[in-house]
Amino acid sequence: MKTYYAVIFTSKRTVEDGEGYAKMAEVMDELAQKQPGFIRVESARNADGKGITVSYWESLEAIQVWRENSKHLVAQQFGKEKWYMQYNVEICQVIKDYSFIQN
Amino acid sequence: MKTYYAVIFTSKRTVEDGEGYAKMAEVMDELAQKQPGFIRVESARNADGKGITVSYWESLEAIQVWRENSKHLVAQQFGKEKWYMQYNVEICQVIKDYSFIQN
Numbered sequence: 001m002k003t004y005y006a007v008i009f010t011s012k013r014t015v016e017d018g019e020g021y022a023k024m025a026e027v028m029d030e031l032a033q034k035q036p037g038f039i040r041v042e043s044a045r046n047a048d049g050k051g052i053t054v055s056y057w058e059s060l061e062a063i064q065v066w067r068e069n070s071k072h073l074v075a076q077q078f079g080k081e082k083w084y085m086q087y088n089v090e091i092c093q094v095i096k097d098y099s100f101i102q103n
Numbered sequence: 104m105k106t107y108y109a110v111i112f113t114s115k116r117t118v119e120d121g122e123g124y125a126k127m128a129e130v131m132d133e134l135a136q137k138q139p140g141f142i143r144v145e146s147a148r149n150a151d152g153k154g155i156t157v158s159y160w161e162s163l164e165a166i167q168v169w170r171e172n173s174k175h176l177v178a179q180q181f182g183k184e185k186w187y188m189q190y191n192v193e194i195c196q197v198i199k200d201y202s203f204i205q206n
Contacts, residue, residue, distance in 0.1 A: 006195055008109060008157055010145050014205070042113050044147040044155045052147045052155040054111055060198070080203055088202040092109055092195035095163070099191040100183055102117070 004039060004094050005057045011087035013049035021083045028075050035069070037062025049085075056094075063091060107142060107197050108160045114190035116152035124186045131178050138172070140165025152188075159197075166194060 013021070032038055037058040045051035057063045066072060079087070116124070135141055140161040148154035160166045169175060182190070 005198075006109075006111060006193060008111065010157070042153075042155060044149045044153050046147045047150075050145075050147050052145060052157060054113070054155060054157075080205075084203065084205065086202065086204040089200060090109060090197045091199040092197050094193045094195050095108075096194040097192060099189065100187065101189045102183075102187065 001094075001097065005060060005063060006092045006094055007055045007057065007063055008090040008092065009053040009055075009087060010089075011051050011053075012085040013045070013051065014083055014085050024075050024078065028072060031069070031071060032066060035062060035066050038066075060091070104197075104200065108163060108166060109195045109197055110158045110160065110166055111193045111195065112156045112158075112190060113192075114154050114156075115188040116148075116154065117186055117188050127178050127181065131175060134172070134174060135169060138165060138169050141169075163194070 029041060029043075032041060032055060039056035039058060041053065041055040043051065043053040055066075057066070132144060132146075135144060135158060142159035142161060144156065144158040146154065146156040158169075160169070
């Protein structure tokens, strides 16, 4: 298995789709997908506002570049001020993976 | 930071709460929390059936023990047969973490 990395972003939203969150999230997803080293992103959010986004990357350098991307920084700042009650981020190295698909 | 591990379980459900899924998920969550080395678990699921569960563990051995737990194995088998169209699992070592809480 080629080494790759995951960024786990767990968040608790403030208000339902307040202040342009959905649009910003969509723009951030598109922007992330254009970054060098991006592999894929998965997101899920409960009706109560609890959400998890996992993005996968080829290197720690790619994660660092994305973290410092200027447009992403603006979204991070908005996120802190308006959208999130709290969030946690874990940057991880994937050690092993497997999958199942229903026939 | 003390070394710890994350198991990312991304799934696509078959039918809404079919065949006792919710009950089994609840029992599995309770059981996981009793395992040695368990830290915490986070879950979110979209209305369309896409879900992400991340469990955090103190060691790879704890993850292995949980994976081979007999009751959990039954749930895994049910999951393959009935509840999941597909799932992916990544076992990861957390390299770095940070968090934000709204004042």
